[in-house]
Amino acid sequence: MSIFEALKTIDPKKAEYFKFKFPDLRYDQSKPLKTEDDFLRLVERKTINPFLKWEKSPEYKNLIQLYLDTKIADDYKEIYQVVAKNAKSGDEKAIRLFLTLQVDIQKNSKTAAKSFEDDNEAEVVEDDGLVLD
Template identity: 35%
Template sequence: MTIYDVLKKLPYKKQLYIKYKFNIWMQNERNMTEEEFLKQVDLKGMGTYYRWERSPEYKHIVSIVLAAKQANDLLTIYENLKKKVESDPNPKDIEMMLKLMKEINLHNKEAEKFFASDKDENDKDDDLEL
């Protein structure tokens, strides 16, 4: 499950907030100011989003975003570690990488379970105040 699969399940304004917060726009990377974001979602302040950030839903989304970003880091670590192991094998480096991968997979599985469960129709409402 990718972050974009998860975003499809969220109300539009929450999708925009996640894209804004983590700068994960599909088109060219763009930096948006808070004022530009608020104008786009037609809100006066960020309070609604700050309250949402304390929810389990938001925390699971963050987990998926971090897992996606760490996947790129793991690729770099793997490539560097592979070169190091080929020239001077060190079991501690390999063990550390495996532990990190296990931890990421655990968090990602929890987030996938959260978004795979059938949610009530009420949860599909974006709960945002105008």
């Protein structure tokens, strides 16, 4: 499950708070960031205290894990680009690391491909014979 899917399953005000805390999750990055007052008006609250309390919950901690997973993917891409550049210039350590990264990437891509296959199988709906005109 991605962070975006998880945010759809929780209370919308909590989801807005999470996006307020981690603005890189917002869909429209061209809009200016919300201030705390803007956020409180949006969720119709007077204080941020209930959200601070929620930050101690297992639900919030699980969301943090999913969020960090997306950040790791971005970091992995940046590291790969640096290592690939250094490997191409002949750096022996970079070449070894590049080959190790290649093996990891291939394993991870197989796992990712399987998750898409599982999603596609779940989407198959049996025909109930109902015809709409």
